[in-house]
Amino acid sequence: MTEHPNDLPAPDLPDRDLDALLAQARALTAEDHGAAARFLTGHRARQVAARQRHARTLRAGWVSAALASAAVVAGLTALRPAPALPSSAAYDAYQSALGEGW
Amino acid sequence: MRRAAALLGALLAVSLPVHAQATDADDLIAALKRARTLAARGQAEVTVLFPPRAVPTRVAAALPALPVRPALLLKNFTVVRAAPQTVAGRDAVRFDLTPKVGGAGRWSLWVDRAWNVPLAFEERRADGAVVRRAAFLKVNAAPAKVALTVPAAPAGLRAALTRALPGLTFPPGFTPVGVRPRAAGGTEVTLTDGLNVLALVIAPQDVRGAPGVASRRVGGAFVWLVGNLPDDTLRGALAGVRRVSADALGTFAGPGDSNP
Numbered sequence: 001m002t003e004h005p006n007d008l009p010a011p012d013l014p015d016r017d018l019d020a021l022l023a024q025a026r027a028l029t030a031e032d033h034g035a036a037a038r039f040l041t042g043h044r045a046r047q048v049a050a051r052q053r054h055a056r057t058l059r060a061g062w063v064s065a066a067l068a069s070a071a072v073v074a075g076l077t078a079l080r081p082a083p084a085l086p087s088s089a090a091y092d093a094y095q096s097a098l099g100e101g102w
Numbered sequence: 103m104r105r106a107a108a109l110l111g112a113l114l115a116v117s118l119p120v121h122a123q124a125t126d127a128d129d130l131i132a133a134l135k136r137a138r139t140l141a142a143r144g145q146a147e148v149t150v151l152f153p154p155r156a157v158p159t160r161v162a163a164a165l166p167a168l169p170v171r172p173a174l175l176l177k178n179f180t181v182v183r184a185a186p187q188t189v190a191g192r193d194a195v196r197f198d199l200t201p202k203v204g205g206a207g208r209w210s211l212w213v214d215r216a217w218n219v220p221l222a223f224e225e226r227r228a229d230g231a232v233v234r235r236a237a238f239l240k241v242n243a244a245p246a247k248v249a250l251t252v253p254a255a256p257a258g259l260r261a262a263l264t265r266a267l268p269g270l271t272f273p274p275g276f277t278p279v280g281v282r283p284r285a286a287g288g289t290e291v292t293l294t295d296g297l298n299v300l301a302l303v304i305a306p307q308d309v310r311g312a313p314g315v316a317s318r319r320v321g322g323a324f325v326w327l328v329g330n331l332p333d334d335t336l337r338g339a340l341a342g343v344r345r346v347s348a349d350a351l352g353t354f355a356g357p358g359d360s361n362p
Contacts, residue, residue: 005162010163014320073305082306082307082308083307084307084308084317085308086310086311087310087312087315089286089309090301090309090312090315090317090328091153091154091314091328092304093284093303093326093328094299095153097290097299097300097303098299099166099167099168099169100165100166100167100356101148101162101164101165101166101168101236102150
């Protein structure tokens, strides 16, 4: 029978040494804590940056919407003809043409 | 001979009414000219139904001013003397004035026989409805001296108005006699047929339609025509206006009211 080359454990490695090696691999070292701290710091920084980006996007959206609304209102105000005066304005002009005493 | 007599009779029949009409008009004009320096005083009732107002009738010590322009009046009105009447207990002669053309207001004026000054006048629409009326209820013992002036129409105003509003159709008999700047912006032009008046306004804003009010937008401006004329006549006068060039009236409009 032919053995597969990846079959573990190696027949020549004793079980005790293998257990020790695995136990060592599971134990957290200072380097592991450092790496985790660095990762978490970066992660938090990325989260803050993402939140700021989102806030900036929201702010920019509101400002754009407000500016657009103001532009629409200004445009409508400028383009819409002034409301018609009441007919009394025409009668006042006629009255002044009539002369005194009427 | 008989034919000549008939011809003479026909000529007299034709000429007599014309002569009588001219006499009536001359008498009326004489009275209206006298009213510029002499006027009755007392208690008069003044009623104005156009333009409409909350209280149409009031009492005054004198009749309102009537800015008559004799030459235009003679040109535009047929004057007929009616039967004698009394106004406020005084003998008066009534003159009826009917426009020769168009639908302008028709007038009746009562002139004191002794003083030769007006005691009452009345304006009616073509359909007979009263528009304005002023009449003495009581008259003082003697008339008072007055100084009523009617400014002459500036020469060239009609041509300038035609340049300012090309396409404007003047209602029959009416001609411009005065221009003034409008406090709210724009220009007001007064038109008259000798007795009736119209207000022509060039304004930056439109005005709501109403009886006796026509308005039309021309380019960026509005033109109003206001007066006692049928509405279709008012609208027709403005219908052909192609352009507004108020600058053409600039030298005719006096300076506006200052605002210290």
